Amino acid sequence: MCVKGPNVTSGYLNRDSSDDFTKDGYFRTGDIVSMDDKGYFRLLDRKKDMILVSGFNVFPNEIESVMLDCEGIIDCAVIGIPDERQGEAVKIYVIPADNNVTKNSIKEFALDNLTGYKCPRHIEFVTELPKSNVGKVLRQKLREKHIADNPQH
Incomplete structure (x- = not known):
């Protein structure tokens, strides 16, 4: 899942965050999700797990x-x-x-x-x-x- 908005962090203090964002500014949360036909998301797991x-x-x-x-x-x-x-x-x-x-x-x-x-x-x-x-x-x-x-x- 990638998210973007005014309430989303722009980076981490004292850390290179370039890999945490897409080229167009979306934050990579690290969550694996699925979306149903009504547009609801379901959290499946963390990508690292x-x-x-x-x-x-x-x-x-x-x-x-x-x-x-x-x-x-x-x-x-x-x-x-x-x-x-x-x-x-x-x-x-x-x-x-x-x-x-x-x-x-x-x-x-x-x-x-x-x-x-x-x-x-x-x-x-x-x-x-x-x-x-x-x-x-x-x-x-x-x-x-x-x-x-x-x-x-």
Whole structure:
């Protein structure tokens, strides 16, 4: 989404903002949106969080929304991780409700409810997700955790 108007910033303090604007002055928000036939916008995700699996765009918010319906998942977050075959693969961090939740049950639920390329190929159980002061999951912290836990990649 790109926006322009008197209420939109003209740049960032002490930072080159040339890449943040189009040639005709529209601000690149970094949001991926869709517009319906009535002209309403729907926020899909942030561009920096989009995962590219075998050339397909995968939005973490969509996967998280579906996977939260899986019995036994209290909370979850999705990131893309490097994959030699597909470019990126979907990894999900899950806070389980109890020990009855298994990686296999999560995989089966995903296969039943998501398109194949959107299904998480990597599942990690955690006790908490890194969140901002307003409760937004900090996916960058999860990417950093993945790199720290997998130094060979």
